[in-house]
Amino acid sequence: MNANLSSIDSTAKRQVERTPGSSFDALCRSGVRILRHLLRNPMTLAGLLVALLLIVVATFAPWIATHDPVAQNLANALQAPGAAHWFGTDEYGRDIFSRLVYGSRITLYIIALVTVIVGPIGLFVGTVSGYFGGAVDTVFMRLTDIFISFPSLVLALAFIAALGPGLEHAVVAIALTSWPPIARLARAETLSLRNADFVVAVELQGATPARIILRHIVPMCLSSVIIRLTMNMAGIILTAAALGFLGLGAQAPLPEWGAMISTGRRYMLECWWLVAVPGAAIMLVSLAFNLLGDGLRDILDPRSE
Amino acid sequence: MSAIKLNVEGLNVRFVNGQKETHAVRDVSFTLGREKLAIVGESGSGKSTVGRSLLKLHPPSARISAKAMAFGEIDLLSASEKAMQKIRGQRISMIMQDPKYSLNPVVKVGDQIAEAYLAHHKASRSDARERVMQMLEQVHIRDPKRVYNLYPHEVSGGMGQRIMIAMMVITRPEVIIADEPTSALDVSVRQQVLSVLEELVEQQQMGLIFVSHDLNLVRNYCDRVLVMYAGRVVESLAACDLQYAEHPYTRGLLAALPSMDNRRVHLPVLKRDPLWLTH
Amino acid sequence: MPMIQAHALNLSFGTGLALNQVLHDVSLSVADGESFGLVGESGSGKTTVLRCLAGQYRHWHGELSIAGVPLQHKIPKEHFRKVQMVFQDPYGSLHPRHTIDTALREPLIIHGVGDKDDRIDEILRKVGLNDSFRFRYPHQLSGGQRQRVAIARALILQPRVLLLDEPTSALDVSVQAEILNLLTDLRQQEKLTYLMVTHDLGVVTHLCDRVAVMQQGRIVELMDSQGLSQDLATHDYTRMLVQASRDFSQESERRQIG
Numbered sequence: 001m002n003a004n005l006s007s008i009d010s011t012a013k014r015q016v017e018r019t020p021g022s023s024f025d026a027l028c029r030s031g032v033r034i035l036r037h038l039l040r041n042p043m044t045l046a047g048l049l050v051a052l053l054l055i056v057v058a059t060f061a062p063w064i065a066t067h068d069p070v071a072q073n074l075a076n077a078l079q080a081p082g083a084a085h086w087f088g089t090d091e092y093g094r095d096i097f098s099r100l101v102y103g104s105r106i107t108l109y110i111i112a113l114v115t116v117i118v119g120p121i122g123l124f125v126g127t128v129s130g131y132f133g134g135a136v137d138t139v140f141m142r143l144t145d146i147f148i149s150f151p152s153l154v155l156a157l158a159f160i161a162a163l164g165p166g167l168e169h170a171v172v173a174i175a176l177t178s179w180p181p182i183a184r185l186a187r188a189e190t191l192s193l194r195n196a197d198f199v200v201a202v203e204l205q206g207a208t209p210a211r212i213i214l215r216h217i218v219p220m221c222l223s224s225v226i227i228r229l230t231m232n233m234a235g236i237i238l239t240a241a242a243l244g245f246l247g248l249g250a251q252a253p254l255p256e257w258g259a260m261i262s263t264g265r266r267y268m269l270e271c272w273w274l275v276a277v278p279g280a281a282i283m284l285v286s287l288a289f290n291l292l293g294d295g296l297r298d299i300l301d302p303r304s305e
Numbered sequence: 306m307s308a309i310k311l312n313v314e315g316l317n318v319r320f321v322n323g324q325k326e327t328h329a330v331r332d333v334s335f336t337l338g339r340e341k342l343a344i345v346g347e348s349g350s351g352k353s354t355v356g357r358s359l360l361k362l363h364p365p366s367a368r369i370s371a372k373a374m375a376f377g378e379i380d381l382l383s384a385s386e387k388a389m390q391k392i393r394g395q396r397i398s399m400i401m402q403d404p405k406y407s408l409n410p411v412v413k414v415g416d417q418i419a420e421a422y423l424a425h426h427k428a429s430r431s432d433a434r435e436r437v438m439q440m441l442e443q444v445h446i447r448d449p450k451r452v453y454n455l456y457p458h459e460v461s462g463g464m465g466q467r468i469m470i471a472m473m474v475i476t477r478p479e480v481i482i483a484d485e486p487t488s489a490l491d492v493s494v495r496q497q498v499l500s501v502l503e504e505l506v507e508q509q510q511m512g513l514i515f516v517s518h519d520l521n522l523v524r525n526y527c528d529r530v531l532v533m534y535a536g537r538v539v540e541s542l543a544a545c546d547l548q549y550a551e552h553p554y555t556r557g558l559l560a561a562l563p564s565m566d567n568r569r570v571h572l573p574v575l576k577r578d579p580l581w582l583t584h
Numbered sequence: 585m586p587m588i589q590a591h592a593l594n595l596s597f598g599t600g601l602a603l604n605q606v607l608h609d610v611s612l613s614v615a616d617g618e619s620f621g622l623v624g625e626s627g628s629g630k631t632t633v634l635r636c637l638a639g640q641y642r643h644w645h646g647e648l649s650i651a652g653v654p655l656q657h658k659i660p661k662e663h664f665r666k667v668q669m670v671f672q673d674p675y676g677s678l679h680p681r682h683t684i685d686t687a688l689r690e691p692l693i694i695h696g697v698g699d700k701d702d703r704i705d706e707i708l709r710k711v712g713l714n715d716s717f718r719f720r721y722p723h724q725l726s727g728g729q730r731q732r733v734a735i736a737r738a739l740i741l742q743p744r745v746l747l748l749d750e751p752t753s754a755l756d757v758s759v760q761a762e763i764l765n766l767l768t769d770l771r772q773q774e775k776l777t778y779l780m781v782t783h784d785l786g787v788v789t790h791l792c793d794r795v796a797v798m799q800q801g802r803i804v805e806l807m808d809s810q811g812l813s814q815d816l817a818t819h820d821y822t823r824m825l826v827q828a829s830r831d832f833s834q835e836s837e838r839r840q841i842g
Binding site for chain 3: 022137196201202211
């Protein structure tokens, strides 16, 4: 019966020698494959390294920072970058390097929280409306349209105006404005999967809609949603910085990067480092997430397999 | 068989992907005159790759080498991309499996055929239109005026494939390469398309390379058959002699066909011999 | 009692002006253990009949029953343990991110069947695949191997009826022969009833006892496959189909006699 084994199909043949022994093993192998792809693409790797650096810095902030980020020392105000203060000091004499390091915690906190809120909501709304279609689809999609028709920063401003300024409120505001694209993406993917033979096959095994969506449709949407979320992170960082800049996000004395630029701009002409350093950090991190998202698209896109 | 149109000797195609190299076509040699030559084989046998490499329509990862690959006086192997563009469509045409993917969905089919004509001939729009009408009649489309103005999604599969044939033949090529032109079509339509193609090939004295997996069809339709297995031509014989094929692979394929007239409880299963890869 | 019975089955899609009736009064009956073929061109509605029986399309009118149990528009889970389907395209019918093991486990979980590991092992052996395939992904298998997995997935719930939607048309001739042999053996071992859709008269006469020819949503002729190969077809359309497949296979007759 195993005449098939000798088929010319090279992919099948290549795999004959090394057969995975369990589901876990099989999963590990695809993990290794993704990692290998990652290492082959320098831009993606750069993006990944910066993202990892952000996480490391945020985690070990107290050990990395050279000074207390909120300790004022007016005698030392507006010092240029040097050996004592690597990136200089601000108008209250606070060490900018240390503020930057602690600020990464806030940035990471916003990114993580928004992503955790947005991903599941977008996936849920998108897959459910795509799978059921009809009235469910109409209701969900009109709701999405309403959210998508406002510019995200304006909507975020409106929410903060209602809830009052603050870090948590900024997170909620950003999350509210960034789930609709995810939902649309998941819906489009679901529509194309809806009549795929493998989905019909589980339907004909008697699976419930919840099971079909969770076990069969979501895993297929997941890769494009992850790519989109990663790309979104860049936007989230920028929106968070913008809200901080407008004084609506993290409140003083929290070392949020956008707020640092905002207070620094008064001294911008004489003390460029006040604005340039946090500005560069924002640019670097959002660029890194863009590169990472781009690379992930190449790796995770099922069409490229 | 008269004047030889194509002469291929020792054609090798390798696909290079990183460090992996796939040897898709190995040492394939054949000549094509005014005849219908079939290349048959299973998926992955390299039959389509042969057709594509004649027109150099292969992906950049492919490496082609051959002792000779001559189209009349022209050496295809050393021909520049510019020279190839002149040959493609005008002197050697290719018909693909599914007309749905080969026609531009937003241009009227008649205009697409006219475009193909104008690309290779200096003629006015109205002359081209005239030619297209003639051509549509030649492929047995009943109402050419109406069909001229249809969009690809408005025509059926069979008509689409006849339109493709019209488009490919309007430049009066010397050789047509048809890559599974009927496998997406229903049985009744398939015969129509095949007879249209046959008629044109005879009228215009073209050479036809018919790439297919269907031994039954090829047996009655073509003059000569090349049987490919794993990138290699294992047997080359006249189509009418197919039932006397000697190679165990060809015999195995023929025996594995379920037949209306000979019902067997079990079909003989092809036993693949590793020796076929080298001999 | 027939295993599959359809009486005056009608089905249409769309409403108003866009109404498109795809099945017109289709009636057929397939005995227990029989193998029945549906032949026709694309758009003739042959696959639609299959999908109604499988439980995918539920807005049909008429009467359908499986093993004497009439099919309701709200389909109970039990139905899916009796009827399973094998799809045409082995590349599209398996979830690309699930291993073979996951794909075969899924129906067992849905229906709460125990000894999952033993059952998976057993069914893989039955379709001629060994253990080494269990934890591979579909893209690591050849077309024939995938179709074996699809058959295994259909059979793991031990159904009585197997609906086959052109199970070999995407496969090479030599692989088609292997799959057809497998289907022949499985029908005997498992006492299955087959309803197969195809456009290939060679395949249908090989595997099926009786054949219905469909055209534009209607059954135009019903006969046993013996009659089909003896040119006993009376309907023009059937004769055309026979003629078309003969045209290409007339030589084979000579070869096999000689």
